[in-house]
Amino acid sequence: MKELTALALRHQSIAVVGMGKNTGKTVTVNCLLAGAAPRGIVLGLTSTGRDGEMTDIVSALPKPPIYLPEQAVLATSTLSLGKGTARLEILGTTGIYNPLGEIVIARVRERGSVEVSGPERTEDLRTIIGMLQDYAQLVVVDGAIDRMAASAPSVAEAAILATGAVIGRDVEKVVALTIHAAGVLTLPTCAGLEEQGKKLLAQGKTGVINEHGQVKEVPLTTAVDAPPEILDYLNPEYNSLLVGGALSDPLAELLLQASWKIPGLSVVVDNGTKVFVEPQRWQRLRRRVSISAARSINLIAITVNPVDPRGRRLPGKELVESLQELLPKILVVDPMAEGGMDNGLY
Amino acid sequence: MAFIEQATAERIGLNWVLGKLRPLSPYGKLLKTRMTTAGPGCEEWLAAEWHLVSELLGQQQDLFLDIEMRLEALREIRGTVKRACQGYVLEDIDFFELKRFLDLSRQLAERLEEIQSLPSRLTIPIAAIMVSALAPGGAGEGFYLADSFSACLGNFRDEQRKLKARLSTVRQELQERITLETGKSFNHLGHLRVKKLDPLCKDLENRKDLIVAAEGYAEIEFIVRDNAAMVGLASTISDLEEKIQEEEYKVRAELSKVVVKQRRLLLAACRRIGRIDLLLAKCRLARKTGWCVPELVDQPQLVLEEFVNPEVNSYLAREDRSFQPLSLSLLRSVTVITGANMGGKSVALRSAGLAVAMAQMGLLVPAKACSLSLRDFIYYSQQEESPRQGLSTFGTEIHALAKVLPLRGQKGLYLLDEPARGTNPWEGAALVKSIVIWLMTGDSITLAATHFPGLSQVAGIDHLQVAGLTGLAAKIQEIKAQDLKSLHQLMDYSLVPGKGEIPRDALRVAAFLGLAPEIVENASQELGIAPQEVLDK
Numbered sequence: 001m002k003e004l005t006a007l008a009l010r011h012q013s014i015a016v017v018g019m020g021k022n023t024g025k026t027v028t029v030n031c032l033l034a035g036a037a038p039r040g041i042v043l044g045l046t047s048t049g050r051d052g053e054m055t056d057i058v059s060a061l062p063k064p065p066i067y068l069p070e071q072a073v074l075a076t077s078t079l080s081l082g083k084g085t086a087r088l089e090i091l092g093t094t095g096i097y098n099p100l101g102e103i104v105i106a107r108v109r110e111r112g113s114v115e116v117s118g119p120e121r122t123e124d125l126r127t128i129i130g131m132l133q134d135y136a137q138l139v140v141v142d143g144a145i146d147r148m149a150a151s152a153p154s155v156a157e158a159a160i161l162a163t164g165a166v167i168g169r170d171v172e173k174v175v176a177l178t179i180h181a182a183g184v185l186t187l188p189t190c191a192g193l194e195e196q197g198k199k200l201l202a203q204g205k206t207g208v209i210n211e212h213g214q215v216k217e218v219p220l221t222t223a224v225d226a227p228p229e230i231l232d233y234l235n236p237e238y239n240s241l242l243v244g245g246a247l248s249d250p251l252a253e254l255l256l257q258a259s260w261k262i263p264g265l266s267v268v269v270d271n272g273t274k275v276f277v278e279p280q281r282w283q284r285l286r287r288r289v290s291i292s293a294a295r296s297i298n299l300i301a302i303t304v305n306p307v308d309p310r311g312r313r314l315p316g317k318e319l320v321e322s323l324q325e326l327l328p329k330i331l332v333v334d335p336m337a338e339g340g341m342d343n344g345l346y
Numbered sequence: 347m348a349f350i351e352q353a354t355a356e357r358i359g360l361n362w363v364l365g366k367l368r369p370l371s372p373y374g375k376l377l378k379t380r381m382t383t384a385g386p387g388c389e390e391w392l393a394a395e396w397h398l399v400s401e402l403l404g405q406q407q408d409l410f411l412d413i414e415m416r417l418e419a420l421r422e423i424r425g426t427v428k429r430a431c432q433g434y435v436l437e438d439i440d441f442f443e444l445k446r447f448l449d450l451s452r453q454l455a456e457r458l459e460e461i462q463s464l465p466s467r468l469t470i471p472i473a474a475i476m477v478s479a480l481a482p483g484g485a486g487e488g489f490y491l492a493d494s495f496s497a498c499l500g501n502f503r504d505e506q507r508k509l510k511a512r513l514s515t516v517r518q519e520l521q522e523r524i525t526l527e528t529g530k531s532f533n534h535l536g537h538l539r540v541k542k543l544d545p546l547c548k549d550l551e552n553r554k555d556l557i558v559a560a561e562g563y564a565e566i567e568f569i570v571r572d573n574a575a576m577v578g579l580a581s582t583i584s585d586l587e588e589k590i591q592e593e594e595y596k597v598r599a600e601l602s603k604v605v606v607k608q609r610r611l612l613l614a615a616c617r618r619i620g621r622i623d624l625l626l627a628k629c630r631l632a633r634k635t636g637w638c639v640p641e642l643v644d645q646p647q648l649v650l651e652e653f654v655n656p657e658v659n660s661y662l663a664r665e666d667r668s669f670q671p672l673s674l675s676l677l678r679s680v681t682v683i684t685g686a687n688m689g690g691k692s693v694a695l696r697s698a699g700l701a702v703a704m705a706q707m708g709l710l711v712p713a714k715a716c717s718l719s720l721r722d723f724i725y726y727s728q729q730e731e732s733p734r735q736g737l738s739t740f741g742t743e744i745h746a747l748a749k750v751l752p753l754r755g756q757k758g759l760y761l762l763d764e765p766a767r768g769t770n771p772w773e774g775a776a777l778v779k780s781i782v783i784w785l786m787t788g789d790s791i792t793l794a795a796t797h798f799p800g801l802s803q804v805a806g807i808d809h810l811q812v813a814g815l816t817g818l819a820a821k822i823q824e825i826k827a828q829d830l831k832s833l834h835q836l837m838d839y840s841l842v843p844g845k846g847e848i849p850r851d852a853l854r855v856a857a858f859l860g861l862a863p864e865i866v867e868n869a870s871q872e873l874g875i876a877p878q879e880v881l882d883k
Contacts, residue, residue: 085587110507
């Protein structure tokens with residue numbers, strides 16, 4: 001576990017994203033917090049939106065809260081301020097709101113648990129990370145992969161993916177889905193994409209681009225339902241599609257068909273979190289179409305929770321080892337494994 | 347009658363100007379929405395306001411940047427103060443906002459001290475009792491309900507901290523002892539996990555100091571069972587927490603009372619900050635548009651020297667052109683402008699209205715010089731068709747005039763843009779003539795633009811004329827194409843004393859605007875002019 005914190009501390013901002021509920025995202029965040037405190041590193045914490053409920057919906061047991069040590073800073077909404085046991089000093093307001101009120105920057109004066117509910121838009125998240133960095137050396141974003149502001153990893157310097165038994169019935173299934181998610185997140189960066197194309201993607205628009213980098217906008221409100229008009233814009237010259245929104249299953253299917261007519265067809269998405277294609281279709285798509293992202297995500301680790309909320313346990317060691325074997329460059333750990341980590345907090 | 351109708355404010359460009367007037371703080375913004383015009387009788391106030399703005403314009407610019415940065419950072423606290431006055435107990439976030447407001451207003455007050463010309467009625471008051479009441483939270487920018495706010499609070503929290511530390515130590519010692527005895531360690535959440543097949547498992551299950559927290563098919567998780575001492579500690583800790591929260595509430599209630607006590611000073615500070623903010627916004631606007639301090643005269647007059655209409659100028663600037671400054675003297679009760687189509691008659695009317703409206707709102711006038719007497723209202727002739735009310739163009743115009751013409755005894759400014767153009771020229775001309783004569787009595791100023799002949803001969807009115815396309819023959823060689831752009835280049839928009847006749851530029855302008863040559867030729871034949879004369883005159 002020391003390995004995970006040591007790796008994380010090399011960066012200035014980290015997004016922790018979970019593949020679903022109960023994948024141990026909070027455990028991973030707590031693990032980073034506990035690792036930073038003894039090293040004298042001041043942490044900043046925020047989240048994308050709020051983690052729905054305080055108790056687990058299946059087991060009705062309280063979910064693990066997030067504990068913050070003294071001096072740590074967090075960005076959370078005004079209504080979440082009084083929800084934890086930590087005593088907080090308010091340092092500033094942000095002018096950014098979520099449904100629970102304005103997001104404020106606060107410093108922990110007496111350690112304890114906190115409720116974190118951060119911004120919902122990617123742009124706001126970027127602003128807030130910047131504000132937290134005024135006080136903290138490492139900012140951790142408690143994010144989620146299945147949420148609207150899911151682009152947390154693209155805003156942070158590095159990302160950690162939390163996966164667990166809850167997403168599949170056996171080791172093989174969990175490994176397959178996790179490998180798929182990791183592959184999507186770490187799409188290669190699109191080389192030579194000009195400012196105009198990047199702007200188009202950031203605005204969530206659709207466009208086509210030729211090999212000289214000339215961009216033509218496709219006048220569509222969304223490409224998510226794969227409107228066949230897209231095919232009118234793709235031709236052997238303009239053979240690269242910029243997808244500002246989500247790369248969906250129907251769109252992937254459309255592109256698979258188009259790939260027979262258009263040689264060298266390629267797709268550029270804004271970042272890996274925008275891909276929502278099921279694993280098998282994704283494999284076929286990648287073979288026929290080259291896919292890249294405008295903003296790369298630096299996935300540094302995967303944490304594994306081998307227990308699902310009903311208490312069903314997959315063999316943790318086997319899970320970790322199979323994932324590690326398939327992803328040799330990414331650290332894979334089970335933060336709850338026995339003899340885990342230094343017990344720094346109350 | 348209101349000083350100005352919304353439609354008129356839109357047409358003369360007042361709304362555009364007000365859109366460019368941008369206070370930075372919520373207080374200035376509120377004050378802007380409440381801006382009204384100062385009519386006759388408010389001469390003194392207006393003169394003081396113009397003077398103040400011009401004085402501020404002469405100050406160091408760096409100082410303003412500093413002040414503006416702080417104004418921009420200010421947030422609304424009046425809602426918070428109001429809530430406190432209604433008897434609510436404020437939250438930490440409210441105290442943070444108040445502290446920040448007090449901090450910023452103190453900094454503003456310090457900066458403003460450097461401006462000598464600022465009258466003392468604009469000094470920002472500081473709610474000193476509030477400042478010191480919030481002080482135990484620390485001198486920094488943040489707000490924290492610190493132990494120092496009340497002796498009780500400090501004591502309770504101290505005690506709770508000690509107990510928490512002891513509980514933590516006791517639990518840790520217990521865990522360590524178990525680890526020592528069994529050789530199994532706890533993870534960071536205090537869980538001890540063993541495989542069910544482990545021979546130790548049975549022993550662990552039988553231990554009095556462990557309980558099962560979770561169980562899977564292969565593994566089992568234990569946590570320490572709190573002994574009597576630990577349970578006692580935990581309950582004391584939670585009792586203390588209750589007391590702490592009670593005490594915190596008391597502190598917040600006390601602080602809220604201080605807010606109520608200091609409300610007058612806090613609200614006065616908000617108002618004055620708003621005033622200063624709006625004044626500085628007026629300065630920024632003046633710097634952008636150019637400015638002069640208007641001069642007030644007693645007789646009903648309006649004199650503009652080199653007025654630059656900011657709205658028109660901003661549109662022209664986009665096409666790399668600039669506004670030809672307008673000089674205009676309305677010394678008698680009625681002035682008539684005649685001149686070429688596209689010659690800027692309407693712009694002259696609008697500019698006259700805008701100058702008066704700006705001045706009476708306490709803004710400086712974008713001209714080299716301006717002298718005026720204050721007006722009760724500004725009327726700009728309405729000519730939009732309103733089929734819903736069953737009124738034609740002419741009907742709308744007359745309907746409005748019927749209401750407004752009887753007010754000639756008040757100090758009004760009538761801007762009549764080609765009155766009666768919606769009807770036949772014989773009757774129209776007669777009608778306009780009699781309207782103009784009607785407006786010669788009374789305290790109003792009238793500026794009318796018209797194409798009707800005969801008006802200029804009316805005794806007792808001034809006649810101005812757009813210089814227009816004069817000297818065309820000399821310039822025509824330089825012009826390659828007859829289009830809108832070259833028309834703008836050729837047109838002299840300045841107003842000169844009228845020669846008593848109506849200039850005939852309509853056909854030339856029509857030719858420039860691309861009307862089919864055949865039509866222009868036929869029209870000139872109809873008038874008995876040789877077609878080439880249309881352009882070569």
